[in-house]
Amino acid sequence: MPVQSDLKVHPKMELEAGQAGKVAVDNEAPNKQDDHIPVAPPSKLNLAASYLISILCGTLWGFVFEKSRVFEVRSIRGQMVFERWVMLKMFMGAMGLSAFALSYTAAMKPKEFEKLREKFKDECDRSVLRATTLGAFLLGVGMSLASACPGMVLAQIGAGQKNSLFTVAGGIFGGFVYGALEPTIKSTLIRPPNSYVFPREKRFVDEYLNVSPSKTPLLIFxxxxxxxxxxxxxxxxxxxDSIPEETDVANDCSNVFECRGWPPSIPGVILGSLQFLLIPFLGSCMGSATAFQSLVALPFLLTTTPTKREELKKSDSTWLSYLVKYTPDRLSTQWQLLYCGFCCVGAYISSTLSETYGTSPGLSPIECFLGGVLMLFGSRLAAGCTSGHGISGFPILLNTSWVAVPAMFGGGIVSAFILQAVQGDGFYPAYDDELM
Structure with missing residues (x-):
């Protein structure tokens, strides 16, 4: 899984019972280790390095997200109705550099790349239509409704966007609802009878095309x-900078860090390049939705013993079984909390430098909350969020990601046009002239 390094966190080195983090499309679930494999505890140096990498990547994520202005309502809703292209510019830039990181791993560390792919494959044993497509569509609807995604809302909080905390609250509630209903969802949506699931031997695009494994790195490149x-x-x-009200004469600044906005493709490239750190040091790919699930599971860390949590995980029958899997009691579930927490810090630093903190208008609390619920519920059902499927799963050539990304944008586009027709002039919130 991870590239060789003295500072890496090997999947056999974990904090608690020795179970490593599972790398799904958005690092969806804890890893399953064979009980007979002896597990060595991680060294203090390994842990310290991993936490530092999480903090660094999270801070950079938040900083460049704020500089791209992609977190603004007019960027997201405008993208979905084809009036603005900020979101797609950043998305494609991030995917490009992520593909380079994955291509490098596939070419230089093929065994590590295959281990990484195996984790993606394990979490995609789900109905293509009822789980992946429906979940991604609901995620897209939530994106248009709240004008956010699981990672983007962190930048909104850091930049002081109005009512963004309601989106987070909705996300946490959506994660709880999904976890509570997971036993039923598993039998009706994820693995219902007679539903189509990608054959396990052909769960990647290159496998469907019969591309030689030696040529896969080139295809990703x-x-x-x-x-x-x-x-x-x-x-x-x-x-x-062709839309003055969005960039606020973005080039009129004394240095690049004080500028209100950067060309979105540049923050996208920086964002995608974080994969060069996440893959070797954390054995993981970019994703944000799991952090919300870990917040939902946080009470289990405070109210249960490790033995009790293991019992609940193994039961796999009650509504607690799914939720407790994300208890932040080891590195595999802790690193994303650090990562996402420092996304807010990075966005705050950026908005403070450009003196734009609190100037981005938000939506109503009900729109934010309901959008947050749909975002997280959809992400859990589709086994990946916007960054998990789009920036990580798509360039790793995972079949379900190639289904999820179009479905996600489809849900966003359909719901955005409906919202625009219903809300009229209220589709884009107005800036407060006193804050600009």
Whole structure:
């Protein structure tokens, strides 16, 4: 899984019972280790390095998210109705660099790449239509409704966007509802009788195309080239500073860090490059939704013993079984909490430097809360969020991600046009002139 390094966190080195974090599309569940394999505790140096990498990547994530302005309502809803292209520019830039990181891993560390893929494969034994497609569609609806995604809302909090905490509250509630209903969802949506599931031997695009494993790194590399070129063309066709009210004369600043906005493709490239750190040091790929699930499971850490938690996990029959799997009692579930927490810090630093903290208008509390519920419920059902499927799963050539990403944008586009028709002038919230 991870690239060789003295500072890496090997999957056999965990904090508690020795079970490592499972790398799903968005690191969805704890890893399953064979009981007969002896597990060595991680060294203090390994743990310290892993926590530092989590903090660094989270801070950079939040900083560049704020600089891209993709977190603003007009960027997200405007993208879904094809009026603004900030979101797609950043998304494609991030996917491009992520593809380069995965291509490098596949070419230079093929065994580690295959281990990484195995974790993705394990979490995709679910109905393509009822779970992946429906879940991603609901995620897209939530994105348009709240104008956020599980990772983006962290930048909104750091930048002081109005009512963004309601989105977080909705996300936590959505994660709880999904966890509580998971036994029923598993039998009716995830693995219902006669539902289509990708064959296990063909769960990646290159396997469907019968591409030689030796050529897979090249295929991923060219996907990265395409994504970067697409992002660059959008920057040329629709320059980032062509809409003054969005960029607030973004180039009128004394240094680059004080600018209100950057061309979105640049933050996207920086965001995607974080995979070069996450893959080797944490044995994981980019994703944010699991952090919400860990927040839901936090009470289990305070009210149960390790033995009791293991019993609940193994039962796999009650509504607690799913929730307790995400208890933040080891590195595999702790690192995303650190990562996401420092996303808020990074966005706050960026908005403070540009003196734009609290100037981005938000939506109503009910829109934010309901959008947050749909985002997290959809992410759990689809086994991945926007960054998990789009920035990680898509370039790793996971079949379900190639289904989820179009479904996600489909849900966002359909719901955005409906919202625009219903809300009229209220579709985009107005800026407060006194704050600008």
């Amino acid at each position: 060219f996907l990265g080239i395409f994504a970067l070129c697409f992002s660059g063309v959008l920057e040329i066709v629709s320059p980032f």
